[in-house]
Amino acid sequence: MSRAFHLYRKGVNVVMFSLAGLCAFTTVSVLFYILGFLVWKGAGAINWDFFTQLPKPVGEAGGGMANAIVGSFKLVVLATAIGVPVGFVTGVYLAEFGGRRYPALIRYIADLLNGVPSIVIGIFAYALVVVPMRRFSTLAGGLALSLMIIPVTIRTTEQFLRAVPDSLREAALALGASKWRMVATVVIPASLHAVLTGTLLGVARVAGETAPLLFTSFNNRFWSTGWDQPTASLPVMIFTYAIAPYEDWHRQAWAAGLVLLMAMLALNVTAHRILSMKMARRSGR
Amino acid sequence: MQTLRLWLRNRNPADVMAHAVTLLFASTVLLVTALLVYELYVSSAASRQEFGWTFLLSRDWDPVQDKFGALPFIYGTVVTSVLALLMAAPVGVGAAIFLAELAPPKISDTLTFVVELLAAVPSVIYGLLAIFTLVPWLRETVQPFLQERFGYLPVFQGPMYGVGILAASMILAIMILPFIVSISREALLAVPAEQREAALAVGATRWEAAWQVVTPYAGLGIAGSVFLALARALGETMAVTMVIGNAPKISASLFESGYSIAAVIANEFTEATGDMHLSALVQLGLVLFGLTIVMNAIARLMLAATSRKGSPQ
Amino acid sequence: MPVRGLITTIFIALLSLILAPAAPAQLLINGAGATFPYPVYAKWFDEYHKRDRQIQFNYQSIGSGGGIRQLQAGTVDFGATDSPMTDEQIAKAGGAVLHFPTVLGAVVPVYNVAGVRQELNFTAEALAGIFLGKITRWNDPELAKANPGAALPSAGIVVVHRSDGSGTTFVWTDYLSKVSPEWKAKAGANTSVSWPVGLGAKGNEGVAGLVKQTPNSIGYVELVYALQNKIPYGRVRNAAGVFVRPELKSVTAAGSSAEMPADFRVSITNAPGKDAYPISSFTWLLVPTKFQDARKKKAITEFLRWMLSEGQKLAEPLGYAPLPKGVVALELKAIAKIQ
Numbered sequence: 001m002s003r004a005f006h007l008y009r010k011g012v013n014v015v016m017f018s019l020a021g022l023c024a025f026t027t028v029s030v031l032f033y034i035l036g037f038l039v040w041k042g043a044g045a046i047n048w049d050f051f052t053q054l055p056k057p058v059g060e061a062g063g064g065m066a067n068a069i070v071g072s073f074k075l076v077v078l079a080t081a082i083g084v085p086v087g088f089v090t091g092v093y094l095a096e097f098g099g100r101r102y103p104a105l106i107r108y109i110a111d112l113l114n115g116v117p118s119i120v121i122g123i124f125a126y127a128l129v130v131v132p133m134r135r136f137s138t139l140a141g142g143l144a145l146s147l148m149i150i151p152v153t154i155r156t157t158e159q160f161l162r163a164v165p166d167s168l169r170e171a172a173l174a175l176g177a178s179k180w181r182m183v184a185t186v187v188i189p190a191s192l193h194a195v196l197t198g199t200l201l202g203v204a205r206v207a208g209e210t211a212p213l214l215f216t217s218f219n220n221r222f223w224s225t226g227w228d229q230p231t232a233s234l235p236v237m238i239f240t241y242a243i244a245p246y247e248d249w250h251r252q253a254w255a256a257g258l259v260l261l262m263a264m265l266a267l268n269v270t271a272h273r274i275l276s277m278k279m280a281r282r283s284g285r
Numbered sequence: 286m287q288t289l290r291l292w293l294r295n296r297n298p299a300d301v302m303a304h305a306v307t308l309l310f311a312s313t314v315l316l317v318t319a320l321l322v323y324e325l326y327v328s329s330a331a332s333r334q335e336f337g338w339t340f341l342l343s344r345d346w347d348p349v350q351d352k353f354g355a356l357p358f359i360y361g362t363v364v365t366s367v368l369a370l371l372m373a374a375p376v377g378v379g380a381a382i383f384l385a386e387l388a389p390p391k392i393s394d395t396l397t398f399v400v401e402l403l404a405a406v407p408s409v410i411y412g413l414l415a416i417f418t419l420v421p422w423l424r425e426t427v428q429p430f431l432q433e434r435f436g437y438l439p440v441f442q443g444p445m446y447g448v449g450i451l452a453a454s455m456i457l458a459i460m461i462l463p464f465i466v467s468i469s470r471e472a473l474l475a476v477p478a479e480q481r482e483a484a485l486a487v488g489a490t491r492w493e494a495a496w497q498v499v500t501p502y503a504g505l506g507i508a509g510s511v512f513l514a515l516a517r518a519l520g521e522t523m524a525v526t527m528v529i530g531n532a533p534k535i536s537a538s539l540f541e542s543g544y545s546i547a548a549v550i551a552n553e554f555t556e557a558t559g560d561m562h563l564s565a566l567v568q569l570g571l572v573l574f575g576l577t578i579v580m581n582a583i584a585r586l587m588l589a590a591t592s593r594k595g596s597p598q
Numbered sequence: 599m600p601v602r603g604l605i606t607t608i609f610i611a612l613l614s615l616i617l618a619p620a621a622p623a624q625l626l627i628n629g630a631g632a633t634f635p636y637p638v639y640a641k642w643f644d645e646y647h648k649r650d651r652q653i654q655f656n657y658q659s660i661g662s663g664g665g666i667r668q669l670q671a672g673t674v675d676f677g678a679t680d681s682p683m684t685d686e687q688i689a690k691a692g693g694a695v696l697h698f699p700t701v702l703g704a705v706v707p708v709y710n711v712a713g714v715r716q717e718l719n720f721t722a723e724a725l726a727g728i729f730l731g732k733i734t735r736w737n738d739p740e741l742a743k744a745n746p747g748a749a750l751p752s753a754g755i756v757v758v759h760r761s762d763g764s765g766t767t768f769v770w771t772d773y774l775s776k777v778s779p780e781w782k783a784k785a786g787a788n789t790s791v792s793w794p795v796g797l798g799a800k801g802n803e804g805v806a807g808l809v810k811q812t813p814n815s816i817g818y819v820e821l822v823y824a825l826q827n828k829i830p831y832g833r834v835r836n837a838a839g840v841f842v843r844p845e846l847k848s849v850t851a852a853g854s855s856a857e858m859p860a861d862f863r864v865s866i867t868n869a870p871g872k873d874a875y876p877i878s879s880f881t882w883l884l885v886p887t888k889f890q891d892a893r894k895k896k897a898i899t900e901f902l903r904w905m906l907s908e909g910q911k912l913a914e915p916l917g918y919a920p921l922p923k924g925v926v927a928l929e930l931k932a933i934a935k936i937q
Contacts, residue, residue: 027462
């Protein structure tokens with residue numbers, strides 16, 4: 001091989017390395033751009049009022065999003081309370097109890113549910129809950145969101161239950177434990193961080209969802225008490241305020257966006273930390 | 286009774302209970318999903334009976350005269366998603382190659398983590414940013430530039446609003462980028478080390494090993510990531526409806542406004558006064574659901590094929 | 599660790615907020631509908647809540663189409679619209695729904711044309727032509743001859759309309775249908791039409807926002823949205839041939855020319871009279887005649903009475919015209935029909 005060709009190949013190597021690196025760098029910098037922009041536009045509007053006041057009538061400056069923050073929190077709590085137990089127990093079934101064919105079907109269905117566009121979930125929740133109840137409600141919104149948490153929880157639960165080494169299972173059985181005892185007292189505790197991670201990832205996924213809420217929890221200018229009334233939520237408020245012409249609303253939309261994004265990032269980072277902590281502990285043994 | 290007792294004799298009743306309970310929960314998931322499909326099917330009955338398969342080909346969307354057709358929305362959904370893929374796939378695969386093959390492990394791990402954080406950003410925040418940064422930039426800089434240099438192409442002709450198919454495609458591209466990166470990266474990492482080492486052993490440069498050996502080997506996995514990203518893009522609602530222009534039209538120009546299935550449902554669902562209108566919207570939802578099922582199925586087939594390939598011979 | 603303690607405290611505080619039982623005396627009444635009167639409704643419901651802390655009227659502006667739809671579905675207690683319900687729509691809402699006019703407003707042509715800050719004059723032909731897509735440039739003769747002093751650019755006109763079911767759209771297209779047979783044939787008058795050209799935006803808010811951000815655009819919004827957002831709006835030539843500015847005077851003139859029927863459903867677009875602004879409209883609250891909940895009925899009837907007296911005074915500062923006295927009297931009598 002000629003020396004020139006050799007140099008050419010080396011050159012290509014460096015150039016392509018750099019290009020690929022540029023791609024990676026571009027992808028990563030998007031996050032920093034988003035974060036930076038939100039901080040720039042939104043940080044100024046974050047004040048005590050934002051967290052404690054109700055929205056003011058349009059045209060009047062001031063007001064806040066206290067009801068939206070609490071509303072989002074309620075929706076997420078409800079979604080988690082319904083979705084995580086269902087997802088978790090289903091995950092247990094898939095990993096520990098099922099045979100061959102039925103679990104395969106369940107897995108496929110869970111994947112299907114995961115792929116349903118969030119607006120279609122909204123249609124479903126509207127027909128299932130809002131129409132019979134004849135009202136928009138936090139319940140309907142929470143239910144819609146729980147449908148989105150379920151597949152995520154199923155997948156992470158099954159994944160981490162399977163990751164528990166068989167030696168633990170066999171040891172428990174060898175000591176005379178029945179199957180359910182083995183699962184409940186040995187396998188599940190060994191993978192409890194999985195539930196937590198799955199929960200956090202599920203929560204992170206649904207807390208920012210807007211589409212399913214548009215026709216379930218709707219919106220509310222006041223505090224929403226109980227579970228059967230429409231409620232404000234951060235994502236819906238951001239949407240409503242962003243497409244309106246009022247400068248003050250834009251300001252608040254940026255602030256709400258910043259709060260929402262920080263919450264998302266915090267959840268994801270925490271989930272990541274829990275996972276890596278468990279990994280480190282396990283390998284340290 | 287006899288068979289039941291025989292069957293129970295070898296089993297611990299508590300175990301049977303546990304099995305039954307978990308089975309019940311699993312079946313709930315099945316039931317709810319079935320209910321969802323059923324609900325979609327039933328609510329769209331009026332529209333399906335009225336229009337049948339011509340629904341997919343008709344361009345009318347006229348609530349006044351109760352004539353509905355899905356073509357403009359299918360067009361908008363597919364065009365924005367495909368365009369987004371064309372923009373995101375090269376960057377995403379390039380980034381994945383960098384992270385999996387070329388970068389030192391610590392940098393790779395940190396950057397991968399950041400990319401995964403990007404996937405957590407809610408759609409409405411992308412929309413918020415798009416309205417105030419992307420759209421003005423398109424309207425004032427990018428679109429005039431494209432029209433000046435390439436205006437002879439029909440895709441760059443017409444008035445420049447900023448909002449439109451191009452804006453929606455670009456924001457979608459940014460949104461699906463993290464998915465392509467992380468799944469492709471995993472597909473690349475799953476390639477057996479022997480392949481990489483063999484290439485390096487015969488004298489390939491790092492890039493040549495990555496591009497000519499590892500990437501083709503992970504080809505199916507990468508293609509799978511692309512289809513998954515496509516499925517995501519098809520269903521995106523908020524960011525798209527904020528920048529697509531919300532006009533049910535089909536035109537050759539990327540600068541024109543359009544409409545996607547998810548966007549029209551979000552805008553018109555709470556106010557569809559006619560029953561036929563509502564039914565047509567649900568039918569659109571069914572169409573979208575069908576599209577995403579197909580994309581997801583293709584993706585899973587490809588990803589499954591990769592894992593089979595990667596297992597030891 | 600202090601951070602952990604802080605997080606726990608916040609968590610518990612939020613948890614107690616959501617688990618706290620509802621104050622039993624507070625009554626939440628849900629309504630939805632027109633974006634046209636949203637600024638004045640928001641003000642009214644806010645003021646009324648200050649008057650009576652127990653009552654909360656939660657009004658969401660999702661468009662007249664939405665208001666009618668949700669009333670039919672029974673998911674809201676009252677609706678609001680600028681497009682009176684047809685008999686079919688009322689039948690679908692389970693029989694009796696009463697229309698209560700609240701204020702008068704104007705739908706105005708708003709525009710964002712580079713270099714043009716003054717008030718433009720629009721003939722009926724110009725508006726119809728623009729929205730039909732036949733007039734495509736700002737310096738078209740039809741526009742130029744009505745605006746001799748203006749420096750209209752040759753730029754293309756970007757039309758903005760509503761993407762949602764809108765009473766404001768109904769008023770606008772009702773006017774266009776009356777003045778342009780071609781419009782009537784091609785698109786007609788409705789809350790949602792098949793637009794020949796243009797971009798869609800959600801709500802009056804969305805149209806105002808899009809026009810503000812898009813150069814060389816034209817749209818139609820309720821007057822107060824143009825005022826609050828300082829968007830230029832034009833004069834329209836009325837049936838008597840005069841270019842009239844949309845304002846309280848001209849809207850009131852249009853309103854008083856109307857013959858109010860017993861069910862209050864009337865259109866006042868293209869009203870006669872030289873002072874009348876041709877694209878004016880009443881806007882209505884849609885109230886069911888039968889209420890299950892006695893408390894809600896009481897709250898709504900009392901609110902309506904307040905609206906017809908105190909509330910009317912709050913309309914003017916926001917750019918809406920108060921109701922003619924004759925109409926107020928008729929409405930007070932009609933309130934008795936709510937059971």
